[in-house]
Amino acid sequence: MSVLSRWKARLRVRRNLLRAARRRHEANPTPESRRVIDDRKEQVAYAERVVERHDRDDRPRIVNLDLKPREGSQLSPQGTLRAVTGHYTAGPVDQTDEQCEALLRGYDRAHKAKGWTMLGYAFAISRAGTIYLGRPATAIGAHVLNQNSGNVGIVCNGTTGDRPTAAQARSLRWLLANAHTDALPKAWRVDLRGLPVKGHNDWMATACPGSFKRMYTSKGTKR
Structure with a gap:
């Protein structure tokens, strides 16, 4: 268990203890029960500061590609979420983040040339672990035929x-656990x-995502 995970667990325990102290104080208010509440609040505040610091240190670099829909096209709102699907690009790997960004912008142009609204994927992860924001995740993507x-x-x-x-595995793990937070736009x-996290080839006959599938379906954890 990471330091961040341990402190998150401690924070949950301390918040529960604070709630219990408040209930006891409401049932039988005394100077001692008030002192316990104040102590518990200090313990919660300290744990929150530690979690915030470690979360900031643990957070991958996040880059918004700021891609725009193809002129004359419009994104459709995403439905109820039911799955995450992992892919590879079927092209070269990136050796630097600069190269990763250039490749993704090239795929955006290629997808638009096919008549798609924009890059089909919501997220991309470079080999250095940087998370790139592509098509808004709140819009329907274009990455699995009919799915x-x-x-x-x-x-x-x-x-x-x-x-x-x-x-990449660490950043995938972080993304799956934190995409709902204000760490993302x-x-x-x-x-x-x-x-459920699937590979592209779980939906249809394709080689994608190749050897990346193990990372995706294990959600970035070792097994």
Whole structure:
């Protein structure tokens, strides 16, 4: 368990203890019960500061590509979320974040050339672990034929034979646990917790996402 996970667990315990102290004080208010509440509040505040600091340190770099829909096209609102689907790009891996961004912008142009509204994926993760924001996650994507509604797409640069990095796995794990928080802009703020995470080839016959599938379906954890 990471330091952040341990402190989050401690914070939950301390909040429960504070709630219990308040209930006891309401039932039988005394100077001692008030002192206990004040002590519990200080303990909660300290744990919140520690969690905030570690969460900030643990958070991957996040880059909004600020892509625009193709002229004359319009995004459709996302339905009730039902799945997350992992992909590879079937192209080169990125060696730097600058190259990753250039590749993603190229795929955005290619998707628009097909008549799509914009890049089909909501999120991309570079080999360095940077999370890129593509198509808004609150809009229906374009990444699995006939299965896009309620399905959030995540992609990594690479093709058959390429493998994910440890940094990509960590960032995927963080994204699945934190996409609903204000760490992300509102248009990408969706609750991915508890959703099944599949590979593209779980929906249809395709090689995608190749060796990245293990990372996706294990949700970034080792197994």
